[in-house]
Amino acid sequence: MNSRREYRGGRAALFDGIEEGGIRASPIYSHEIDEQDNNRAIDGLQDRVLMLKRLTGDVHEEVESHNRMLDRMGNDMDSSRGILSGTMDKFKMVFEKKSSRNMFTLVAAFVVIFLVVYYFTR
Structure with missing residues (x-):
C-alpha cells in the first residue's frame, strides 16, 4: 500500500504542470512572461511618448513662427x-483746391502710370 502512495505521489509530481486540455505554466515562468510583456509594453509606450514629445515640439515651433509672421504682417499693415x-x-x-490744372496733372499721372504698368506686364 505504501508503494501505491509513492506511485501516486511520483505520478502527481511528474504530471504536476499538466491539466486537462494543455500544459499549465509554472508560476515562476508565468511571472517572467508577464514581466517581459510589461517591459515590451513600457518600451512601446516610451516610443509613443517620445514621438508625441517631438510632435508637440514641432507644433510649438510652427506656432511660434506663425506668431512672428503675424506680428510682422501687423506691423507692415500699420505702416501701410x-x-x-x-x-x-x-x-x-x-481736391479741396479745385484747381483744374492740378486735377489735370493728377489724371495725366494716373494714365501714364497705368500705361507704363500695362506695357511692362504685357
Missing part, C-alpha cells in the same frame, strides 16, 4: 495704413 492716410490727406488737399 500710415502711408495711405498720408496719401489720402494729399488727395484731399488737391
Whole structure:
C-alpha cells in the first residue's frame, strides 16, 4: 500500500504542470512572461511618448513662427495704413483746391502710370 502512495505521489509530481486540455505554466515562468510583456509594453509606450514629445515640439515651433509672421504682417499693415492716410490727406488737399490744372496733372499721372504698368506686364 505504501508503494501505491509513492506511485501516486511520483505520478502527481511528474504530471504536476499538466491539466486537462494543455500544459499549465509554472508560476515562476508565468511571472517572467508577464514581466517581459510589461517591459515590451513600457518600451512601446516610451516610443509613443517620445514621438508625441517631438510632435508637440514641432507644433510649438510652427506656432511660434506663425506668431512672428503675424506680428510682422501687423506691423507692415500699420505702416501701410500710415502711408495711405498720408496719401489720402494729399488727395484731399488737391481736391479741396479745385484747381483744374492740378486735377489735370493728377489724371495725366494716373494714365501714364497705368500705361507704363500695362506695357511692362504685357
